Amino acid sequence: MVTDTAPTPLETELRRLAGAVPDPELPVLTLEELGVLRGVRVEGPGRVRIELTPTYTGCPAVEAMSSDIERVLHDHGMEHVSVVRVLSPAWSTDDISAEGRRKLAEFGIAPPRSHAADGPVALTLSVRCPHCGSTDTELLSRFSSTACKALRRCVACREPFDHFKEL
Structure with missing residues (x-):
């Protein structure tokens, strides 16, 4: 600061x-x-x-x-x-505001998951589809239009989408 x-x-x-x-x-x-x-x-x-x-x-x-x-x-x-x-x-992706995360999802980009500094580590690494909300998604490419995003596809609705990777 x-x-x-x-x-x-x-x-x-x-x-x-x-x-x-x-x-x-x-x-x-x-x-x-x-x-x-x-x-x-x-x-x-x-x-x-x-x-x-x-x-x-x-x-x-x-x-x-x-x-x-x-x-x-x-x-x-x-x-x-x-x-x-x-x-x-x-x-860190934890620096993205709640409003920023909402806008990413609204724009069709799955926002990064939040990290809990003292909380338990999540057992699932699912990424929610920003189009239909399903967590049944698959990784197509580790990189998308920018290095900070990955390309995924929803198995449920078959739509491709970007996922803002967690850092």
Whole structure:
């Protein structure tokens, strides 16, 4: 995180603006819903520092995310926008908000399962079909349109779908 102190009203507004930027690979999600926006700090008049954690170290979308954040904040009066990558703590699919998970399913992408840090390990690794809700699905390919998704098919309704892999 950028700061341990409470955000200023301006930082809160800038976070809202930066967080509303759509993910370039999954435009159904905002960067806030994806959980990659880690911090916002105003460093002086017209100067802001944004911390962004990629979904994985080599994520090609980070450049587009950074450019989109810079454009939005420039359009709202910030002359100097610095977007920095923060690799620790690493991003996890647990960082996707409940709203983000809902939007993924609504868009036809099976959201990642949540991890319970102290809970029991699930005995089944079923993935629910976002079209019909069946858990009778099969893996077609470990990779889909992006490295963070796998291609699956529902045995019940026969529809193919992406599954956002758990990290």
